[in-house]
Amino acid sequence: xxxxxxxxxxxxxxxxxxxxxxxxxxxxxxxxxxxxxxxxxxxxxxxxxxxxxxxxxxxxxxxxxxxxxxxxxxxxxxxxxxxxxxxxxxxxxxxxxxxxxxxxxxxxxx
Amino acid sequence: xxxxxxxxxxxxxxxxxxxxxxxxxxxxxxxxxxxxxxxxxxxxxxxxxxxxxxxxxxxxxxxxxxxxxxxxxxxxxxxxxxxxxxxxxxxxxxxxxxxxxxxxxxxxxxxxxxxxxxxxxxxxxxxxxxxxxxx
Numbered sequence: 001x002x003x004x005x006x007x008x009x010x011x012x013x014x015x016x017x018x019x020x021x022x023x024x025x026x027x028x029x030x031x032x033x034x035x036x037x038x039x040x041x042x043x044x045x046x047x048x049x050x051x052x053x054x055x056x057x058x059x060x061x062x063x064x065x066x067x068x069x070x071x072x073x074x075x076x077x078x079x080x081x082x083x084x085x086x087x088x089x090x091x092x093x094x095x096x097x098x099x100x101x102x103x104x105x106x107x108x109x110x
Numbered sequence: 111x112x113x114x115x116x117x118x119x120x121x122x123x124x125x126x127x128x129x130x131x132x133x134x135x136x137x138x139x140x141x142x143x144x145x146x147x148x149x150x151x152x153x154x155x156x157x158x159x160x161x162x163x164x165x166x167x168x169x170x171x172x173x174x175x176x177x178x179x180x181x182x183x184x185x186x187x188x189x190x191x192x193x194x195x196x197x198x199x200x201x202x203x204x205x206x207x208x209x210x211x212x213x214x215x216x217x218x219x220x221x222x223x224x225x226x227x228x229x230x231x232x233x234x235x236x237x238x239x240x241x242x243x244x245x
Contacts, residue, residue, distance in 0.1 A: 058180040059172065063143060066183045107139045 005031050017099050021055075024102030032100050036091070044088050044097075046075065051101040061106040064094040115240040116147045121156035123245065126171055131159045134245035135177060142184040149188040149239075150181075151232060157195045160206045160224065175207065182211030187223045194229045 001016070002009045005027040011019040016032070018024060029048055033040050040048075050071060054062055062070065064082070072080015079085075085093035094106045119138050125131040142148065152160060159178070166173040181187070189209060196202060209223040227235065236242060 057176060059174055059176045060139070060180055062180070062183065063139070065143065066180070070183060107136055 003028070003031050015099075015105065017105055018102045021102045021104070024052075028102055029100035036096070038090075040100075041088075044100075046079075047071065047085065047088060047093065047097050048101045050074065051097055051103060055101070055103050061098045061103040062094065063106050064092065067094055067097075067106075114145070114147050116149070116238060117141065118149045118151055118236060118239040118242045120151045120153070120236075120242055120244045121159055122154045124155040125159045125164065125175070126166060126169060130245040131156070132174055134243075135174065137243065137245075138181070138186060139177075139184055142186055145185075148186050149190060149235065150186065151190045151192070151235065153192040153195045153232065155195075155199075157191055157199060157201060157206075160189070160191065160209070161201070162205060162207050178207060178209055181209065182223060185211075187211035187221070189224045190227050190232060190235055191224055192229055192232050193226050196226065 001014075002011050004010075005025065008023075010023050010028065013019055018028065029040060029045075033044075038044075051061065051067070054060075054067075054070065064085075068080055068082055068085060070080075071085065082093070085097075089096040098104070098106055119134055121131060121134050123130045138148065138150065159175075161175075164173050164175040181189070191203075191206065196205075203224070203226055206224060210220045211223050212218040213221050
């Protein structure tokens, strides 16, 4: 189902992930989070930006276990745990945050 | 807690031209969630999968070589490369991407994931496995 972002129509796949990650802009996360009734805070953006950097470097969306570990390493133990990440992204930090970040669904997520 | 098995993913083909190399890498990443004892082997043209400076612009495919650098994060840190296969292709360890992992049992010291082994050693490694998946 396509989404409308700043007057542009962007294609998504059947699960709501952006079809072309080059079309991403911050407005994508704003539109997607509104549909989920979620208000994005700086803490959410830290994770979204982190995922985009991870993808840039490794060309994959990390599995949740790997994301948790990597966030802990970069932002500290109080953020590198699944309780914190699920409190931000209740539909699953890897799946939901990757979708907002314009990345494909993490490899290995069902 | 189920028993841990030794899994070896055997990579024999060049990275592009067929889908085998990418499929193998994806299965490794998915399989990493099951916390088994995972090793990767690179023999024949499979050694090209780890070469530095891959550029896929001319063939319109995604360059997935950066993803090998994420394997350490997935606790996949035994990448055996056959010495004879490298030599037959005029390659050496210096032509491969430096791949490392952090050893949790050694104060997170950064260690090399790639181990160059002889054909005889590779046969021995294969012999020790419970499961070998060939790509």
